[in-house]
Amino acid sequence: MVHTMNSDTVGVVGADLREKVVRLLNTASSALDEKRYRDWVGLFTTDGTYVATSAENRENNWPLAIINDNRATMADRAEMIDKYWSIEPGRSRRITGNIDIDFLPGEDVLKVKSSFVIFHTGPDGRVQTQVTGVYYDTITSESGELRLRNRTAVHDNDLLTHEVTYPF
């Protein structure tokens, strides 16, 4: 329960809790940059969900996303990444910022909004901006650790210019 998270006052998150949130976001980014998809999945609650969709689909209330996973499909996706997909060599770098934490009294979750940019270096050696967007995270405490109950990654790009192997 988040009431163990020590909010200073209603609606304001203390420095310790903010630090924990930032650490969770950074850990999530590092796991994907380092291609440790299963570690990233481990940052979700056991009932966690992840959605990656375009701003256009979200603004129009269209249900189509590019990824819409629960823990079962996350496990299937891990198999695809480890065993079945052909993955070009390359690197990615996720930068997360503009973190806005909303702590609602009486609720056991934090609502966290942050901006992200992902740069991708492909086999040709060039760095490109793969995608930019906003994370809408619902974060809660599970077994004493902060975990993602839901992450919705809304990308700004109207056109994706690279196949998507790892989530945003």
Added chain:
Amino acid sequence: MTAVSPRPSPSITQTKVDRRVFSDEEVYKQEMKILFQDGWTFVGLEAEIPNPGDFRRSWMGELPVIMSRARDGSVKVVENACSHRGALVALESKGNCSTFTCIYHQWVYGADGKLLGVPLRKNYTDGQHKDRGGLRAARVETFAGLVWATFGEVEPLIGYLAEAAPHLDAVLRGGEVEILGYHRYEVQGNWKLFFENTQDAYHASLLHNFSQALGIYTVGDNLVFENGHGAIKWDMVSLTDEIMERHLADKAFKMKDYKLFQSATQPGPGGFNRVMGVFPNALVLEEWDMLNVRHIVPKGVDRAELHTVALGLKGDSAEIRAKRARDYGNFFGPAGFAGRDDVVAVKAVQATEGVTSIDTSFMALGDLDAKSGDLEGEYTVRGFYGNYRERMGF
């Protein structure tokens, strides 16, 4: 002076396609005119412009156009280029308006492209602005909710669609569909390579090797139609939990979420899963609860965009809409279990176009004396390139 002999046309035989058709800029320019302007070209869906005044930007090849719904309910397609200086008239991707006004000097046009107003018109000597005319209007016909356009003198659309028409009507339920969202992504390959990919049935168990690990194979038909259209179809069988659990027990890939293969809706007439390629640029798919139309938009000889719209049927419950969208996104989207690999494969082919010793693409699998066959033959791929050769005059 030594005369320069013209380059020979690319050679296309039944089983070999000269790979210059994927890398030659001159061939590409000819395609844009011959296939995407002089012939029927897919531009969008009626469901995208349901109300009078609705418009959506689209492309005929690389030519920017505006698809709109006129006040009388008819669908119009006009070139998106002001007859004054050539600026885009519609800048937004979609919207609703009664007229189109160029932002630059405020020339105003109707949905049918007619020039309605020009500022400072009295200052034009002898009314010369009238000679510029309106927005070039294409001939438009629709079928099963698909909007097609042409600037050429061609046969009626229904004749062009030929044997593909009843399949399209079945998959799209006569056009009674609704939009569930878009995927737009770049394919780093010639536009034909993605069309070919969808009509090449047997890559499904090879490129998408998880299907072998799942032990799921399909047996069906590879149907070649007139005018380069084709369909891959097989019986739609919905797999129950019991069947899947028993099936997966000894398989390498013990998929945890297989709802994709469990249809919650009735398939179109015939009860088939169908993947259709409609020459030159429309792909129409129904597999289990997934329904979609893909618009291939060429963006240069070595690049194309896929504008995919996921569809539901009018009257679907919220639950069914959500399932259709989730299944489609997770399976065929750019991060989809199958869709992602197609993008990678096309890019790998394009990477060697024009620079290696492999100067033809080889497609001889199956019975060469038969027009159509089973899914382990390259029938529809040959059908596509046979029509392409004829249309391009190679």
